[in-house]
Amino acid sequence: MLEVSGLSKSFGGLLAVDNVDLGVGKGALFGILGPNGSGKTTLFNMLTGFLEPSAGQIRFEGRDLVGKSPESIVRAGVARTFQVVRFHKESTVRETVWAAQSLHLGFGGMFRTMKSPSQRDLAAEVDRILEKTWLEPHADRLARELPFGLVRQLEIARALATRPKILLMDEPASGMNPSETRQLMDDIRRLRADGLTIILIEHDIEMVLGLCDRIAVLNFGRKIAEGSADEVKNNSDVIAAYLGTKKKRAHA
Amino acid sequence: MYFFAIDLTQTTIDGLLFGSTYALVAIGFTLIWGLLRILNLAHGVTVMVGMFAGMLSASVAGLPFYVGIVIAMAAGGFVGFLIDRICYRPLRNAHELVPMIATLGFWILIEEVFIKIYSHFWFRDYVAFPNPFDGMGIDIGQIRLRGDYIVTLAVAALLVIALYILIYRTRLGLAMRMIAEDHDIGNLMGVPVGKVLTAAFLLSAAYGGAAGYLLGMTANLAGPYAGSQAVVKGLFSMILGGAGSIPGAIVGGLSLGVLELLSSFLFSFSYRDAIAMLALFVVLIVRPQGIAGKRLPDRI
Numbered sequence: 001m002l003e004v005s006g007l008s009k010s011f012g013g014l015l016a017v018d019n020v021d022l023g024v025g026k027g028a029l030f031g032i033l034g035p036n037g038s039g040k041t042t043l044f045n046m047l048t049g050f051l052e053p054s055a056g057q058i059r060f061e062g063r064d065l066v067g068k069s070p071e072s073i074v075r076a077g078v079a080r081t082f083q084v085v086r087f088h089k090e091s092t093v094r095e096t097v098w099a100a101q102s103l104h105l106g107f108g109g110m111f112r113t114m115k116s117p118s119q120r121d122l123a124a125e126v127d128r129i130l131e132k133t134w135l136e137p138h139a140d141r142l143a144r145e146l147p148f149g150l151v152r153q154l155e156i157a158r159a160l161a162t163r164p165k166i167l168l169m170d171e172p173a174s175g176m177n178p179s180e181t182r183q184l185m186d187d188i189r190r191l192r193a194d195g196l197t198i199i200l201i202e203h204d205i206e207m208v209l210g211l212c213d214r215i216a217v218l219n220f221g222r223k224i225a226e227g228s229a230d231e232v233k234n235n236s237d238v239i240a241a242y243l244g245t246k247k248k249r250a251h252a
Numbered sequence: 253m254y255f256f257a258i259d260l261t262q263t264t265i266d267g268l269l270f271g272s273t274y275a276l277v278a279i280g281f282t283l284i285w286g287l288l289r290i291l292n293l294a295h296g297v298t299v300m301v302g303m304f305a306g307m308l309s310a311s312v313a314g315l316p317f318y319v320g321i322v323i324a325m326a327a328g329g330f331v332g333f334l335i336d337r338i339c340y341r342p343l344r345n346a347h348e349l350v351p352m353i354a355t356l357g358f359w360i361l362i363e364e365v366f367i368k369i370y371s372h373f374w375f376r377d378y379v380a381f382p383n384p385f386d387g388m389g390i391d392i393g394q395i396r397l398r399g400d401y402i403v404t405l406a407v408a409a410l411l412v413i414a415l416y417i418l419i420y421r422t423r424l425g426l427a428m429r430m431i432a433e434d435h436d437i438g439n440l441m442g443v444p445v446g447k448v449l450t451a452a453f454l455l456s457a458a459y460g461g462a463a464g465y466l467l468g469m470t471a472n473l474a475g476p477y478a479g480s481q482a483v484v485k486g487l488f489s490m491i492l493g494g495a496g497s498i499p500g501a502i503v504g505g506l507s508l509g510v511l512e513l514l515s516s517f518l519f520s521f522s523y524r525d526a527i528a529m530l531a532l533f534v535v536l537i538v539r540p541q542g543i544a545g546k547r548l549p550d551r552i
Contacts, residue, residue: 048440074442086437088430099426103442110424110448113417162442 001026001197002047002078002166007056009042016042018221019056024166024214029192030199031212033232035241039221040201041083044170048080049073060166075103079164081155083171083201089144093135093154096143097126100161126161133157133187149180156187166197173207185211205242209233217241258394263517264510269401270470271509272408276463277486278493278501279415280456286496287432287452289348294335294355295460295486296479297362302328302461303381307474310382317384321407321465328461329454334358336453341446363479370476379475381468404466411459412502418455419498428452492532494545503544 004022008015017039024030034040045051047058049070058065065073087096098114101122105112112119130136133153138146143154152172159167169188173181181204188211192198202208208215209229217225217232219241225232232238277299284292305327309320339354388399419425427448431438438445463482468474485508493504508528515527535543 050436050439070436070439071442071444074440080440082440086434086440088433088437090429090433091426095426099423099430099443100441102423102427102444105423107444107447110427110451111418111422113421114423158441 001028001061002199003057003059004047005057007043007046007058008054009039009046009051010054015221017046017053017218020216020218020221020223022216022223022226024197024199026197027192027195028197028214029188029212030197031208031215032199032201032218033203033205033208033215033238034201034218035203038218038241040203040218041170042221043218044080044168044201047073047168048078071103074162074164077163077165078168079159079162079166080168081152081159081170081172083174085151085155087143087151087154087158089142091143092140093143093146093157094126094130094139096154097129097135097157097161098122100158101125103162129157129160132160132190149176152176152184153187156191160191164196166199167191168199168201170201171203172200173202173204181207259517260514262395263513265395265397266401267510267513268506269397269405269509270513271489271506272405273463273466273470273505274485274489274508275502275505276408276411276459276466277482278489278505279412279498280460280463281486281490282496282498282501283452283456285490287428287449288340288351290340290351290355291487292335292339292355292456293352293483294331294339294358294362295456296481296483297335297359298328298331298457298460298479299464299467299482299486300363300366300476300479301331302464303468303474303478304464305461306465307379307381307468310384310469311380317403317469321462324461324465325458326461328464329458331362332453332455332457332460333450335457336450340449340453359479359483363476367476379473381472381474383469383472385469386472400470404470407462407466411462412498415455415459415498424448424451488528488532492535492542494542497545500542500544504542507543 002022002024004020007017007020009017020043032040032043042051046053047065049065049068053066060076060078063076065076091099102110104122114123127136130139133156135150135153135157138150146154173184176184185207188198188200200208200212209232213228215227215229215232216223217238224237224241225235277295280295280298281292284290302324306320306324309315309323315323335355335358339358340351343351343354383400385399385403390397390402419428427438427443431443431445431448435445438448464478467478467482489504489508490501491504492507493502494500511528511531512524516524519527539545
């Protein structure tokens, strides 16, 4: 479904992502693991059009995504959540999800209000998404008043409102306590069971190993391993990266 | 003393009514400033074009007021479209000062060309802007509400209400508010950011066009320097009220209207602008965020 080949990004002389290949099949729950600064978020930024790759190809359902705007990539069915939460703080939870449906409308539809009869189906969809993400009791609160754990849910709800085929999650568990993390893992499993393909970025090794059926490990921008949880767990390079063994970096 | 109090009240009321035109101009600045952090210095061109389109529609074509104002808004809106396509779009990835300088260039270019046309050709014969409400009015005791001022306030109020519905009730408005805070938020939700911004330029320019019509009608005159004056008054109103907020633009515009007429009445017409500017200084020293300004929670 998503094919990445030879993807690289350099900032000045530094290679943040170095010649990475990935293949994510439909319905997969794919994990990208790596210590901080290993290029995970840079990779996501390229996949979602926020950064232009220095080299390489990104194909989604056969379409080339390199050079496309973030907006058109969302339209193609690739949604993401951010590690650092970004949303409009003066809007309510419901409005935030509602705004993310804009791409299902023509320009004329943008002039409709929330209560217009023609918008009823979309409003019902918002309700369903809020229910799925545990936000329904908080629907009319301002987004900035949400406790941190629910803010993460709002990011997911907003991504779902764009009706994605694939969801890219950037460290969704960061800052969560263990019980919130377990809840999130259940939610991710349910989203996948609903037919969504998911790529998860994490540095929390336990979470990725416990959730994902295929895992790629990045270190210093390079993919050092890929395989099932068991394969990755026993890979000597991965162990070295995570235990912090000093290794000479091969700069291009 | 009694007559003085009557005159003072009359002047204040006139100022409030007339100030609604300044509020309309300031709203145009505020929308673009809030969304893009660009001072759209070409905004005055929309006022001037709206004024001349309105004047021609009324004097040459003899169209009624309500048609003329729609024509003025359309003409202003077209200028806004040009500003978007010429000054903003090609330069949107440049430093934030670059589009502003482009709007400055657009302003000077259009105004100079317009003045040449105006002084060499036939516009001179048509500068008188017909005022269908001339002489009309409502008397309340000793106070007279001028008909054209009432109409001005009514039009401005309608446009403000429409703007509030658009911004706080529709998806387009929500998209604008979100883009105002962070363009990437819009992008990642698939909001067509470019189209929303074009809509904002059209909207602010249409409001400029309407302001141009009302300014011309109440003055019975269409002048080629109306755009420059509108830039000064609009920016003044925006900053006086509180940059970046729509309520601020309204409060600022009405305050400027009152201030100008009161200083003409109490001192002299020729010191009007100087006194208004002095008042702006005082307000900004006491309240740096403007009269109705907040400490930037929301950007439009």
